Amino acid sequence: MRVLLSTYGSRGDVEPLAGLAVQLRALGAEVRVCAPPDEDFAQRLSGVGVSMVPVGPSARALTTAAAPPSASDLPRRAAELIAGQFEVVTAAAEGCDVLVATGMMPAAAGALSVAEKLGIRSVSVTFQQLTLPSPHRRPLAYPGRPFPPEVTDNRVLWDMDAQSINALFGEALNTNRVAHGLPPVDDVRDYVIGDRPWLATDPVLDPWQKTPGTPGTPGTPGTPGTPGTPDLDVVQTGAWILSDANPLPAELIAFLDAGTPPVYVGFGSMPMHASRDVAEVAVEAVRAQGRRAVVARGWAGLALLDGRDDCFIVGEVNQHALFARVAAVVHHGGAGTTTTATRAGAAQVVVAQATDQPYWAGRVADLGIGVAHDGPVPTVESLSAALATALAPETRARATAVAGTIRPDGATVAAHLLLDPVRRERASMSA
Secondary structure, eight states: OEEEEEOOSSHHHHHHHHHHHHHHHHTTOEEEEEEOOOHHHHHHHHTTTOEEEEOSSOHHHHHTOSSOOOTTHHHHHHHHHHHHHHHHHHHHHTTOSEEEEOSSHHHHHHHHHHHHHHTOEEEEEESSGGGSOOTTSOOOOBTTBOOOTTOOOHHHHHHHHHHHHIIIIIHHHHHHHHHTTOOOOSOHHHHHHOSSOEEOSOTTTSOOOOOTTSOOSTTSOOOOOOTTSOOOOOEEOOOOOOOOOOOOOHHHHHHHHTSSOOEEEOOTTOOOTTHHHHHHHHHHHHHHTTOOEEEEOTTTTOOOSSOOTTEEEESSOOHHHHHTTSSEEEEOOOHHHHHHHHHHTOEEEEOOOSTTHHHHHHHHHHHTSEEEOSSSSOOHHHHHHHHHHHTSHHHHHHHHHHHTTSOSOHHHHHHHHHHHHHHHHHHHHHO
């Protein structure tokens, strides 16, 4: 059995696929991943024995560019991503039994169109629920397309979201679909989500709130939705976690052993264009709390600004093992980092930058396992105050308690949901 996992995005869009790929291989499937051509992605996947097919431009180069994409740039970039999906994913998907599509919406739309063209079963997956229409919350706004402040009805806002997505990506998607013999789609968002999307997040950290009358139990078919309410049958598998057996570097272990638990500071794939200032602010805030610091370089290239022995710089490292040994984790609020820190029982300070990160910051605060920093640009004073709350004994106790509720088996659940229907179908055909 052959499975293709397709994504385009940052580390947070690739790492979960590595976790799923390992579980699929354990069940006997052949797996390959289509992902951006960044070296760290290829190394991560090859490290778990999974081949990667590069697609599109470097995600790191796009993310760390000096200027973020403007609203006028998005349709052009979408057209390039979708064309690349048709070119690369079509070849990679030949002979596959199922395709999993995730990542940026235009890329997912292209990958799902390829599966449609080849007659392959496909599944649409998201690693945060904010792209799934719900009357309980408003959608995220795209750059340059803010929602009118006077509109507060969530259902109206979701209709406007669909219109924005069609305006940004519809022409590019349908041009490519028609060129490959497929009919155009009327609603890009509905096409990508489908009527049974998967939500690969932990139900404690990220509970999906069902609307009365919509399908009920995650992972199983439900009853039809009532008129006027979304009828998405969301399958929440749990987060796709890749267990990391790599030991921490000896030098890092020596640093950890040399004093009280430090505070980890890292912003993952976020560019943090004022990275020098951010690193300096963070270290000063940590020192103000009488703590040492472990600073992760990340895509922002954070660096230490002095030679004092109370700080240690790290690159790629076993985050779960490290987070279990620190006093708190200061991070950007990516879904993966938030889940890892929560599983490790670490108190958190989330300095959210964009997209879904404010949501994860809010979840951390709501669960009482850390602090949502007020705004994306910390000062020594604001970060030190947030750390004081995160480092309080009651926050640590709550973080330890919540850690025991996080499910570790999401990738296993998803692997069975992918493969079992194909196996049953083959068994019935051969009977």
